[in-house]
Amino acid sequence: MQYDALNLKEKFALFDEHWKPKVIAEMNDYQFKLAKLKGDFVWHLHHETDETFIVIQGKLRIDFRDGYVHLNEGDMYVVPKNVEHKPYAEKEVKVLLIEPRATVNTGNANGEHTAENDVWV
């Protein structure tokens, strides 16, 4: 029997919205989510968990209250829990997010950017 791998680029082709993470796989109680980001997000933090960003295509900046990190294609960064951050992308960037299943995209900052959780693609 041939099992199917998940191809990240094929999965990215299945949606267009920005700031709406899509689940593609689970590992124990963690989820792998794809997201297309463009423009400015809201400042927020996650009280319960670290959050991993891997840039698959494009460029991402994550602002912190005391600085920033630039991520290019093939770069990753783990934002520690309880650290306020704000992703920003001048042009659309495609990212792979890894975090526990119940993690909400806006963390402690519920609002217009808060996306529905557990939406698979």
Add this chain to the structure above:
Amino acid sequence: MQYDALNLKEKFALFDEHWKPKVIAEMNDYQFKLAKLKGDFVWHLHHETDETFIVIQGKLRIDFRDGYVHLNEGDMYVVPKNVEHKPYAEKEVKVLLIEPRATVNTGNANGEHTAENDVWV
């Protein structure tokens, strides 16, 4: 203050050994590990956890007792816990592994392929 992202390709350039995963980052109690694989590994399973493979460069086959999966660049696969598997690469493949901190590369099959854990690069 400018924080530094981790670049996967730069990290891969820092070691040559096959089947010796190197930790590059942690997220909660999980680790991100880079590994270069070539040839045949041992059949094994992990009683405690799923295990995620993401192919960064090259091609990987993972054999199961009832089949196999082919992973090309940009593909990922989550091997469920308790499922026997055997990675195989005809040519060197570079993979990103994601799994809990204490996970041993050979799972239940201790032997010559068992690598030291928690080796960072």
